[in-house]
Amino acid sequence: MFKFIHMSDTHLGSRMYMSDEREQDFYDAFQEAIDISVREGVDFIVHSGDLFDTWSPSNLALSKFRDSALAIRDAGIPMYLIMGDHDRPKRADYPAAEIFNFLGIRLLGREGLETTIHQKNGEEILIAGISNLKGFRRSQLLEEYRKAENSASGFSNSILISHQAITGFLYDEACEAKPSDLPANYSYLAFGHVHDWALKTDARPVFSYAGSTEMKSTREIRSFIRYGKSVNVVSIDNGSVSVERIPLKSVRFQYLVATSPGSYITDIEEAISKYSGRFGNKKPIFTVRISGTADRDKVISDLKKYDGIIFRPPEIIPDHVDVETRPGMENMSDYIGAYFRDHPELSELVTEYYRNARGDREAAIKALLERLGVSE
16 A cells, blocks of 8 residues: 655745745645655655746745755655646756755656656555646647556556646636546546645546645635645555545635625624634734725725734725626637637637747747747
8 A cells, every 4th residue: 555645736935925924834834744744654745736936946945845855855755746837947947846856856747748656565656747738838738648548557556646727627718638638547646736625536536636735816715714725645555545635734824805895894803703713823814805985095994903814905896887798708719819800810829829828928939939930
């Protein structure tokens, strides 16, 4: 039997709101995940991308990861990881995580599928990795998944690590593949990129987004309130998989108060009363979103009365304005097509650039210039 931790989207070095405290939150959550790995005595760690918040992390972020890498090396726990879209260098450079390969950190799948075999007591498990492929690399993704399918043949225990948005877990326009595109003969699919936790155990292979270890966006608050943040402790025995979620207690509590001009104080008080037991030893962060006309200066003044809460700048949304909707206009490519309706070739070019630029702007510009026959 093999036992491992699956974590993802740790975003070390993230400085949300330019705050030292928020940067430390990401280090705290990652260190707690490492501590859990050592305490659980796992055979290895799987990290499914976005280890760092940027491809060129700060010296502090690198040193924090170094300390954790030393801790798991001393415990005899290797780490297998892939690059997320935040990790991939934007120019010809060395991936930050690969600096630490001498400490047992194994980066897989830089440019496509890469596999390795982890052995224990005469047993073996295949670990396959495909680093994030989006933008102009997206066309390669399905071929890499087909290669992965072939690579797993003959292994009763196998893991595929991938950092992609899969239809059904994020809005369609942002997704690079469908569930039916994924290899079906693995024991466990360890995915990253989507920050909300998800687990599907109703069929082989077991599929999971481990979720981020800290919150990068207010969009994660709803899932956080329901599930919290966590890591997966996964056991695989002759192809049979069991998953246990272990909550991360160091994560700073956040809450979104969706309210109106006349009731925001009452709604804040109710939220504090309901969730104060989850605040822990860190001041919680509240986002106040007011729908309607409100005096921003008065709202800010009222929020200053709460010493124990960190408030983001209030979001005040004007009274509802009806907007004409047009059938068939469901995503950005529809709008591009409508704007360039008399120039289909230009529409195709702009749509291609838009999709590529969301993954890697520099590479998208290069691909666009090549398409136009323009040398840099």
